[in-house]
Amino acid sequence: MKKTILALTIPALFATSASAVTVYSDEGAQVDLYGRIQYDAGSFDHEGAKREKFGGDGSARLGTNVKYNLNQDVALIGKLEWQAAAESSDGSKLDSRYAWAGFRFMDTTDLTFGKSENPYVQLSDITDIFDLFGAAAYSHGFRIDDQVRVSYADQGIDLRAAYAFNDENKTRQDLAADEERAQNQYSLSAGYTFPFNLGLVAAYEKQSVKTGANAGLDADFDMWGLGANYSIDGFYFGTVYGQKQQDVTGAADEKTRYWELVAAYNVDAWTLKAGYNYEKERGTGDNEKLVNEYVLGAAYALTPKAKLYAEYNIQRAKDGDERKDDLYGVGIQYNF
Template identity: 40%
Template structure:
């Protein structure tokens, strides 16, 4: 895939915008824009009245538009920034199977920072948490996967201070975030007062067609609830991603500790994909969230997969490097939950 100079220089920060087009480049200042248009249709989400029954066939259209900026300072340090918004074309901005979001216009990224060279960057604002490096090992599909690897949410944190190092096969990330809403600890809500995350990854280049990436990640959140203040939930995991020519195999395993509820979840995910033809890719995925050491829960009411278990089977056809169509089927293994499917098209620029 062709990359602009900006995307190459700041690859760890702007990896999602490799399609960006430079629109301004003068006197050490560079600005590029990128975007995506997408339409998905099928039985993708569940009813609000019954979270186990899938909705009838329907569709969601959406678009994204982002801007990257880089400004030379006359030294080895460059200033950098990113802003990205998403627009829901049909009044529904949800990409999750729960389909609970109704915002039609939302900000995804909004941060600024500095590139110190030699792979070191520091940024502040709304951005991916360090834990996203672990999630990326198996979050390789177009719609259904990536739902369980990160138990803290979508992985984008507001008020986030982040430092990264990406060079010589290493990918190291660390960040801390402070809640911007409900700062009053007496509020009758649940919210995170502080979040922190660490991730360390290394890619082993085995030969011209083989590579192995190992990732170790940890995140913690200090939260306020109606019954407890300054309690901490945490999650850790190890991920391995193996590439052999057109074949990819990835897996993550870890544990989420619920401090307030007093129990733990084991989380295991696995994904595999194979490029059957240059333009055709087939893939499959498995994810399970398994209650473990559940205080106050009888074994009979805490079966394996109680908190989530599913398979995903899918295929993708690439019209060009920036346009594709895909189809995915999600087999839900939790008792009583309907299965789901989606077909979609996506254009990137």
């Protein structure tokens, strides 16, 4: 639910950083500030097959982008972004969304270190256009801690690669009997956008997990996907197909395939959206449909920086033998 693709093609949906304000600029140094305030109300999740009761959820974000030109070809860059919960029940909850520093070469290539965006997001952004629901078939992390990331973007080409050092893997202590410890992971993505607004993306990610004697079995997680998007005259279309595989030591492999499809249309201040998300097990006795849902949504831009939105999630998946309840929600968002 990051809404970044349509921000480029449909004015009613906008990326937070597009609203950034330069607060300092002098002798090659620049500091930008941006933020977001959002409040949602509705029924957003399930308890078993039943939807949760109606409720609200508020949040606020504040971020800064920094840049310092070392010379004509190299710049120091950095990004910090925090999100604060707006509910008393969350106490003083404050999460870092991004925290990285690095270098930019020739305005085309970035090398960064820290908590940054997973390259696999280049694929999921194709269908991640909703404010409340959608993108349900993906299982990758959107922002990864301790990640070394390199990216290149120029002339329609977009290449990304990253390797992450998991904190759980730093200790030299042996695994406890009931402990599960994530290992390091890497991910790759490549995309190309043609001059006529057709974009193609491919992505891959791999992660390993080690377990203690009583926690289960060691496993490797692999996922890959292919996607395409196209925009023309206020219309946007996107689709993604991929597969996931869990290779478990001493046990049968677990496989799923996933597919997502979205469409959107913008006219004046209105944006109408529809999507379908699907994930199904492969090669198992049940071949269970893990995700099977439709999403309908509408957004209205009050100003270039503020919008109202409403979405309805039509469920076709089951919890056991019982079909899951539909979900719904409304919200308001202001970017600055």
